Amino acid sequence: MGITFHLAWRNLWRNRRRTWLTAGAIAFSTILLVAWVPLQFGAYDIMINASLNVFPGHAQIQRPGYQDKPKIRNSINNAEALAKQLRGSDQYQGVSVRAQGFALLSSGSRSYGAQVVGVEPEFEGNTSSIPGLIKQGRWLSSIDAQEIVIGSTLARNLKLEVGDEVTLLGGGKDGSVAAAIFPVVGIFKSGSNDLDRFFAEIPLRTFQNTFSMGASAHTITIVAKSVEEQPQLLDALNDAIKGRNDVVVVGWEQLVPGLKEGIQIDKVSGFIFLGILIAVVVFSILNTFLMSVLERIREFGLMLALGLKPRRIAGLMMLESTLLTLLGLTIGIFIGSLLVYWAHVEGFAYPGLEDLAEQYNLPGLSRIYPQLKLINFLIGPIFIFIATSIVAWIPILRIRKLEPVEAMRTI
Amino acid sequence: MSTVTLKKVCKTFGEGELAVHALKDVDLEIKAGGFLCLSGPSGSGKSTLLNMVGGLDRPTSGEITVADKRIDLMSKSELAEIRLHNIGFIFQAYNLIPVLTARENVEFVMQLQGIPTEERHQKSTNILREVGLEGLEDRKPLELSGGQQQRVAVARALVSEPALILADEPTANLDSTNAENLMNLLRHLNDDHKITFLISTHDKLVMSHARRLLKLHDGQIIDDIQQR
Amino acid sequence: MDPNIAHPQAGTGGGDAYHMMIKTLPLLSALGWRNLWRRPKRTFVILFAITLGVWFMIVSAGMMIGIIEQQVRDMIFNLTGHAQVHHPDYRDDPAIEHSMLLPSKKLQAVLNSAEVKQWSSRVRLPAVVMSERESRGVMLVGIEPLREQGLSFIGEPVVAGRALQSIDDNGIVIGRRMAEKLETQIGKRIVVMAQDKHGEVADRGFRIVGLYQAELEATETGYIFTGLSTAQKLLGMSEISEISLITENRDEIDSLVARLSAAEPQLATQSWTELEPLMVTALEVYDNFMIIWYLIIFAAMAFGLINTMLMSVFERTREIGLFQALGMRPSFIVIQVMIETLMLLLIGITLGNLAGWFTIDVIFADGIDLTQFARGLDAFQMSSIMTFQLEARDIVTINIMVIALGLLASLYPAAKAARYIPIEAITRT
Known part of the structure; x- marks a missing residue:
């Protein structure tokens, strides 16, 4: 395990720029989700509290x-x-x-x-x-x-x-x-x-x-x-x-009929939106994973010729992509949490929000404070992890069918 | 008149104790119409010297004049212009643009120069015939043999009518028959068109065709022989 | 071929370089196009990402615009119209003493001009409605039934019973959900109490002749309708509360409002944007939000775009070095990479637009039926059929933004490529 991990980590930094860009894409979507979900749920909390506390x-x-x-x-x-x-x-x-x-x-x-x-x-x-x-x-x-x-x-x-x-x-x-x-x-x-x-x-x-x-x-x-x-x-x-x-x-x-259903609709549509956004990010980084396999086919051929089992190589590549994903997730969760902390202290305001809230009979919705629950922080990263793992592993599966001589001939 | 002049040209890679002196105070004058061969072991500074003359690299100190212009003082864009109009290049391998056909490769430089389509077509047809590639104009590089690829490269270097052609190990990837053919072609062009050639090599065959043979060692010219 | 002939020399001026760039565009385009297909799989993947992103922008824009447009239309149809004329104090305090006289000849002349599609006078005053069991506060609206057609929801057919037929109609039409609250039904009588012109409380019994239905519960329980003359008789007035009108185009109403104001300067004429400033705020908030939303989606695409172009450039290091050795200026190399990106963007955008159009105009042409969530939608004042709508302005915004920002993003890999030092590029294997 030690040597595999070492190798995977080294490989990751063979192409620094690409690694950073890919980690950046993952971090970007993670930041968005880590900051978004608690704010979204925080907004619901405020909506519920505001509508309930005023009278009902x-x-x-x-x-x-x-x-x-x-x-x-x-x-x-x-x-x-x-x-x-x-x-x-x-x-x-x-x-x-x-x-x-x-x-x-x-x-x-x-x-x-x-x-x-x-x-x-x-x-x-x-x-x-x-x-x-x-x-x-x-x-x-x-x-x-x-x-x-x-x-x-x-x-x-x-x-x-x-x-x-x-x-x-x-x-x-x-x-x-x-x-x-x-x-x-x-x-x-x-x-x-x-x-x-x-x-x-x-x-x-x-x-x-x-x-x-x-x-x-x-x-x-x-x-x-x-x-x-x-x-x-x-x-x-x-x-x-x-x-x-x-x-x-x-x-x-x-x-307060309608409040819960209203939130339900908003939740569902919000999650659909975020889901598609993750899909855009995933396709946007799919190329990195695809290329990191394709450009090393020759190298894999050499490793196969040296007697390494295809499973071992596939495992190495999976470890590599997992490390890359985790790198992006860590950065994303860190920055995202900072944003959430800032929103927790300062409150998130959006111009025109208060006027609109009043129209919808939602008093006091001038600033949104995030709902600080662990699950809100983790739900986004978990989805991103699953989605990136799936796309990262698709090209890797090809390694299992690789023939050494054929692979070494590939440019 | 001189096509190329080098005065006290030095090139150092790296700094301090790790510094490598690729060229040390090289003085050289190449006359128009010359056919000059640079030889020497790997790391003797052949390629560095060639790259300097081609404006692909800058000297650490010293002056380089090509076609009466101080190229060591030029900007990247000005260097590109000089290469486009005054210098042709032939490299050892992989030096064609893979997505373009033989004809398109030859016309590439002329297109950069802004020569009209008709004239371009005329010239590329003539040149490809001259280097013996008639009928293969529309093939892509991967569909040509190594010798044929090198002929396309020669045609391309030639077509812009440069005063100077620089060739870096042009025969390195060719078998002896193809190498002999290529050298005959280059000599013939030198004779007919009075183009100056500067060729780096460690191929004996190439050296035998040279009119003037320079031997480099550790960044210095140790021998300057006029042949034939 | 004479080596001694001097050739045109370097740096003869910017105009020349520009000229040269135009001349070499076909060459650079051909190179870009062929380069794209050197690694078809990679090109398809990034094309898919761009297509998905553009599709997503268009569909989400269509959805948001559809929802907003629906709300604006509902608001206009909800007795607002495109513009209204009132006594200057009526809006602040809708009381009987703030009524206005019937429109003068001058005002009528403007109201009857071609650009006004429909206009109507109304009495609209607060009242209390009582059934045998319940009482509610409402707005009593006296209408000219025929002129409300196409102007407001009350001009539409009712869901039960009959609609009002003339200004003398002395039946009353109430909302479906209002009837439930009042525990009454068609044919029954209700009593309407309101303050008359002399400050006395006037009351009278009405027979419910029809029930109307509206999207929002607040509308159904907020208004009861009778004939204009009937309402005036009850309240002992000959005046009206308001004139409402609609035109062909709600966005070009300023000149009409100005002419109406000029015809009756002592009255207040206001367009819908002044009548419903919150709706205008909402429109602005949504507009800003959409731009942010587009940027977020774009950023998600941009990482992939930059990375793909970087890979593509990195793979061609030798080739780019060769270009430079052959005399291609660094600026041309930048342009070459940008042309390649532009091609990717154009294909992706075309596919994305087509997919977006297909989703909105074919798959969801009839909108999405959300009736099962009706109560929740009511809380957001949304209609239960969600329709998509696209405006040329938003499609243009999306496409221009993606191309402009995409090219901007490609500057990074392009600059990287142009900075390759030819000698290193060529010797690298």
């Missing part, structure tokens, strides 16, 4: 059927008690109770329809980023305060400023008219067009009184420590509601 949360406990038909009478009882029990277990980052209904908001001569949400001011910040996104005024003060915060576009359409009053008109749970007047204490800007245009939040108790809900609510929203722990989260929640058949657990994939 990682999972919700609802009445069965509420997700499809979010009607005010599809409420759940003892929601606050259940939420308290969940908070006691300490394994969730946030648990909050909400009630939701549709209402017409009016100010002066303006009226707009909006989604009005009753929230627990104390806990809502753990499951939604809206309390932290108040651009003017302040967040709701207590669970029974008579006040409202509204989205920035809605405020503009209603010509409302902090301190103005807004009239709310909707239908209560019992069919009665829900009407109230609240002062606007805060205006939020989430970066999601839908939320900023159609959302208003009031304290839970105030909601329950206005909409004749009694003590009931519609959802318990839960945010886990990480969105990756979705299966464990669903298991734990299903455990917690065992014995109650009036509620179900709904995961984020159903709460």
